[in-house]
Amino acid sequence: MPSATPPANEAHAPDPVLVVDFGAQYAQLIARRVREARVYSEIVPSTTPVAEMLAKNPKAIILSGGPSSVYQEGAPVVDRALFEAGVPVFGMCYGFQLMATTLGGTVDDNGAREYGRTPLSVSKSGSTLFEGTPDEQTVWMSHGDACSAAPEGFTVTASTGVVPVAAFENDERKLYGVQYHPEVMHTTHGQQVLEHFLYRGAGIQPTWTTSNVVEESVAAIREQVGSKRAICGLSGGVDSAVAAALVQKAIGSQLTCVYVDHGLMRKGESEQVEKDFVAATGVQLKVVDAEERFLTALAGVSDPEQKRKIIGREFIRVFEQAQAELVAEAGEAGEDVAFLVQGTLYPDVVESGGGTGTANIKSHHNVGGLPEDIEFELVEPLRRLFKDEVRMVGQELGLPEDIVQRQPFPGPGLGIRIVGEVTKDRLDLLREADAIAREELTAAGLDRDIWQCPVVLLADVRSVGVQGDGRTYGHPIVLRPVSSEDAMTADWSRLPYEVLAKISTRITNEVDEVNRVVLDITSKPPGTIEWE
Numbered sequence: 001m002p003s004a005t006p007p008a009n010e011a012h013a014p015d016p017v018l019v020v021d022f023g024a025q026y027a028q029l030i031a032r033r034v035r036e037a038r039v040y041s042e043i044v045p046s047t048t049p050v051a052e053m054l055a056k057n058p059k060a061i062i063l064s065g066g067p068s069s070v071y072q073e074g075a076p077v078v079d080r081a082l083f084e085a086g087v088p089v090f091g092m093c094y095g096f097q098l099m100a101t102t103l104g105g106t107v108d109d110n111g112a113r114e115y116g117r118t119p120l121s122v123s124k125s126g127s128t129l130f131e132g133t134p135d136e137q138t139v140w141m142s143h144g145d146a147c148s149a150a151p152e153g154f155t156v157t158a159s160t161g162v163v164p165v166a167a168f169e170n171d172e173r174k175l176y177g178v179q180y181h182p183e184v185m186h187t188t189h190g191q192q193v194l195e196h197f198l199y200r201g202a203g204i205q206p207t208w209t210t211s212n213v214v215e216e217s218v219a220a221i222r223e224q225v226g227s228k229r230a231i232c233g234l235s236g237g238v239d240s241a242v243a244a245a246l247v248q249k250a251i252g253s254q255l256t257c258v259y260v261d262h263g264l265m266r267k268g269e270s271e272q273v274e275k276d277f278v279a280a281t282g283v284q285l286k287v288v289d290a291e292e293r294f295l296t297a298l299a300g301v302s303d304p305e306q307k308r309k310i311i312g313r314e315f316i317r318v319f320e321q322a323q324a325e326l327v328a329e330a331g332e333a334g335e336d337v338a339f340l341v342q343g344t345l346y347p348d349v350v351e352s353g354g355g356t357g358t359a360n361i362k363s364h365h366n367v368g369g370l371p372e373d374i375e376f377e378l379v380e381p382l383r384r385l386f387k388d389e390v391r392m393v394g395q396e397l398g399l400p401e402d403i404v405q406r407q408p409f410p411g412p413g414l415g416i417r418i419v420g421e422v423t424k425d426r427l428d429l430l431r432e433a434d435a436i437a438r439e440e441l442t443a444a445g446l447d448r449d450i451w452q453c454p455v456v457l458l459a460d461v462r463s464v465g466v467q468g469d470g471r472t473y474g475h476p477i478v479l480r481p482v483s484s485e486d487a488m489t490a491d492w493s494r495l496p497y498e499v500l501a502k503i504s505t506r507i508t509n510e511v512d513e514v515n516r517v518v519l520d521i522t523s524k525p526p527g528t529i530e531w532e
Ligand SMILES: Nc1ncnc2c1ncn2[C@@H]1O[C@H](COP(=O)(O)OP(=O)(O)OP(=O)(O)O)[C@@H](O)[C@H]1O
Pocket: 232, 233, 234, 235, 236, 237, 238, 239, 240, 241, 258, 259, 260, 261, 262, 341, 342, 343, 344, 366, 406, 407, 408, 409, 410, 411, 412
């Protein structure tokens, strides 16, 4: 079964607000902001035919920004029919400009460029978007083209020092647009304006909550799995813990969780999964020791994508082996184990290029890294959710705080934190360094301030040091502490110097072969969070 096939339980999604992605930096952020307004949203690529969009029964449509210029040849377009279907539409930046030109207004490159924080003057009397917001507000702009004339029938509702048409609306036709980016934090009344569109313009009720998600998913999982059995890949991370708890709620003892100890885990992690998770949920757990298998398959490989593919493949082979064992244990009486539950999230799908036609940055082992010949039917109840929403679902299900608030750890584990070939010795070395960094961050009370802190071993790099009056020629360790909302973008965390100093001293003193500790001060973009 191809990995991009949405599992059957996706059919139960509520009618969405569609975010049409014109190649925006922030399409995901728009979708999140809509959900923060308690309205369900989904992203679709701009190449989706209008009929296909309308077939999803959208409650409203948002047109995102994008890098193109509407007057360029080959720039993405939208069929006029979209504006005539009676579905409320909100255009932002490129989406605003496209709405303007498609409906007879004028957009050109007239030198009215604006980048960053910009003061906006609102003429709000009777405006659906702006009523109740201040006359002067700060917005985030990022454009080189501008609208110089709104289409007929539209009222201009805002302007800036250089742009006369910075927002317009046609309340009768339920069409709205703004030149700026309401979705970014720096736009002071962005969320309010977006909510005005959703609630007032489109008349949507804010009813989408995580308790709906729990109810709907449980029903969908029961329908999908029926009386058959399922296994769930359990990693100790938030996503699989929440997925397992949801599926357990739906099908109880038909579920067995499988924890794969691939030898790429951090210090103490396997013990923690075995003890804590079972204690918290009472789930049936099968632990598979697959260290040798993974290390053999990874021997001699240093290319990151190759590593990811190998790890993805071996995961599935281990799940198949576990499946066979469970069937054998149950004997004749047992139903087939036909389903594999995974804690796949919406960003995993989008980043693996499966959601919006975006580029493949790295193959997540559970999406783009799955082998072609997988025979399980996938159950992925979190495939539509963002991380913070998953945490809310976990809370709703009564999972303990220390599971729900855990920092993410990638499925391929330390395998993608060794730059170079993965060997047992290198893993042991990295495990020690990582344990020290985690211990000190926890001791300093910083766990909640950072999103995660990968610790990376540059196995193919050596540098000269001096220790105990002697020369050393060892490897550097990289600390990569980041802060983030959803791992799609991130900034490096400004950790206190004393904490960094303590980590550095301890690692170089306590870990053989490491004589240097460096700090990664790159945001995402341009860096990613993990090094591979
Ligand atoms: N060691 C493992 N054993 C079994 N399944 C695993 C293991 N590691 C990952 N998986 C499966 O792959 C999925 C994706 O891994 P990922 O690391 O994104 O999620 P997670 O570990 O559940 O959560 P988090 O992102 O918070 O670490 C998991 O939800 C789980 O189903």
